[in-house]
Amino acid sequence: MHPDSTLRPARRRALGLLAAGATGIAAGLHLPAIAQAPKEIRIGYQKYGTLTLLKGRGTLEARLAPQKIAVKWTEFPAGPVLLEGLNVGSIDFGTVGEAPPIFAQAAGARLVYVGHEPASPGSEAIVVPKTSSLRTLAELRGKKIALNKGSNVHFLLVKALEKAGIPYSAIQPIYLPPADARAAFERGSVDAWVIWDPFLAAAEQQLGARVLADGRNLVSNHQFYLAARGFAEKHADLNRILIEEIAKVDEWGKANPGEVSTILTAQTGLPKNVVDLAASRYAYGVKPMSAEVVREQQRIADAFHALKLIPKP
Structure with missing residues (x-):
């Protein structure tokens, strides 16, 4: 600081x-x-x-x-x-x-x-569809990522991109509230979704969403x-x-x-x-x-x- x-x-x-x-x-x-x-x-x-x-x-x-x-x-x-x-x-x-x-x-x-x-930190994560080919944070470059602007997950995304060496300007943030973001995630309109519990748990249990990275070692949350x-x-x-x-x-x-x-x-x-x-x-x-x-x-x-x-x- x-x-x-x-x-x-x-x-x-x-x-x-x-x-x-x-x-x-x-x-x-x-x-x-x-x-x-x-x-x-x-x-x-x-x-x-x-x-x-x-x-x-x-x-x-x-x-x-x-x-x-x-x-x-x-x-x-x-x-x-x-x-x-x-x-x-x-x-x-x-x-x-x-x-x-x-x-x-x-x-x-x-x-x-x-x-x-x-x-x-484990209560929020970046998730991808279960059929997604994305396996690492580095692969988020150029991708459409849904998140609620100004929410806790916004900082998680910033830190995850920083860890992967990806400028924030190199991804396409899609700002949506949780319900709309889930709908976009389900229909394949976005490549990833940054979300918190219980919406995160619902995506995992109901949609089979796969966690690309959660907040551990990135943010306190x-x-x-x-x-x-x-x-x-x-x-x-x-x-x-x-x-x-x-x-x-x-x-x-x-x-x-x-x-x-x-x-x-x-x-x-x-x-x-x-x-x-x-x-x-x-x-x-x-x-x-x-x-x-x-x-x-x-x-x-x-x-x-x-x-x-x-x-x-």
Whole structure:
């Protein structure tokens, strides 16, 4: 990492947002709420992960019931659109992968990091059809690769191409949300697909997709919990409750894998074999933001800025 004094202003601005978000919420969590408690907390979640378990168990609702605070859950297909909802005020809290906050903050979104799950590099991968002749990352040169722009898998693709010595400009990225990307993958309109669980597990179990490379030895793949800045500043006590309940669900999940599978199968509507495979790769244990994780996010921001994938502020 370059010393800050050598960074160009655009990079300093983008990367400074990461540190400000992480340290700001860490301090804010220890402050009392300065506003009247809301009537509901609006949580954005995706098809899988700890928030889905939290929703399925109903323990957050039970914790907040004495305060007469309801919980409204909204499902999003991917992290970037979830953070759009956070930024425009349609949700208060949510979870996404590594890349979405960087794209959002580079665009001026007012959000803060609350915590993160441990690294889970095996939960995302570059897959090819079972009949594909592609066997190595080096063979991706010139190929059409489907991915959700600005999602965690975007950085996986960047690092995989870097490892193979392929410039990002030498592939044809096809930016599609998961459902559309799967359809394109099935009909052979793309050569490869970069995707995360449980969509990854579904592709493996239902389509026979073959993993060309997963995130191991390439990326960390943390899941982050974020809050709208206004919500975090006004309701630090509720942010603390959210993290406490997430931590409890994480501990429960580690000790009860069979019940995790049952809840996630019911919540996602996915077949049990798909959920079991995805669950076997999940990492539990919410943690506060640390200097090292902020530095990792900074390195991701560096990479995206170098490729001109995030705009100058």
